Amino acid sequence: MQQTYDPSRHRQKRHRFPRPALAAATLALLGVAACGTSDHGTVEPELTAAQVCGSTLDSSAAAALRRVAGTDRFHELPGTDEAGQPNKFSLKLAAGSLHDDASKRNQCYVTKAEDKTGYPLIQVEFSAEKYHPKADMTSGGGATGKTPYPIGVYAETHERSSATIYFACPTRAPGKDASPTPTPYVRGYLFANSPKISPNTGEEDLMVILNPVARAMAKQLGCLSQANLPVHVPRV
Structure with missing residues (x-):
């Protein structure tokens, strides 16, 4: 019998900045990281594509991220939040903040290591949802710019700007x-920052990156068997 994930048994209370303040704080933190240290004065390590987002990217996703970025040198959001929890993405923290307001969720916020602006290359987050859009596998993009994928209960890319997957996974709010x-x-949900991405980026790259992170999240939540998240993203 499928167990329902209860984050109250797996989380500590998190306090995150509101969106406007988060952007300013991100710039300040990454400005420090660009000089080689975090807000605690330790060296901020560079990450490879295989190491970002909690090392959840498989070889295909890592190759897609390198193609999107034009590099294999990355940073994630450094430092800690007001509760002392790391800003860096972890499956455990992200699972525990599914029901939180968007500004309080643990997110995978990836920048290119050489980028000093602090704005993300990609940003990945997860949230609990009561409903999902209706899948239409016949639309094929067209005027909407959306391309559907037979993944989860609903999945799509929107040109080269985002990828979205909804999957069945019952969770309870704490x-x-x-x-x-x-x-x-x-x-x-994966957001790709259009001014930052390589011209070699294909919109399928975004789904290839998001899918293994979603699989890892489903495994963390105990619902991978029902999530309909394939190992490999099908061609559409």
């Missing part, structure tokens, strides 16, 4: 006042 009814879906 707290005594939360609804006892599980939230049935998890949404994985």
Whole structure:
């Protein structure tokens, strides 16, 4: 029997900056990291494509990220939040913040190592969702710019700017006042910063990057067997 993920048993309370303040704080933190140190004065290590997002990218996804970036040298958001939790992505923290406001979720925020602006190359986040869009595998993009994929219960790329996967995975919000009814879906979303990406980027690259991170999240949540997340992204 499928178990429902209860983050109250796996999380500590997190406090994240609101969106506008987060952007400013990100710039400040990455400005320090660009000089080679984090906010604690330690050297901020460079990461390869295979090491970002909690080392969840498989070989195909790592190759796709290198193609998107034009490099294999990256940073993630350094330092810690107000609760002392690392800003760097971890499956455990991301699973525990699925039901949080967007500004409080643990996210995979990736910049190119040589980029001093602090703005992301890609950003990946997960959230609990009650509903999902209706899949239409006949649309094939066209005027909408959206390309559907037979992944999860719904998946699409939007040109070279984003990839989205909804997959079946019941989770419960923490707290005594939360609804006892599980939230049935998890949404994985990848944003690609168009001015930062390589002209060699294909929109399928974004789905190839997001899918293994979503698989790792589904495994963390205990729902991989029902999530319909294939090892390899099918051609569309």
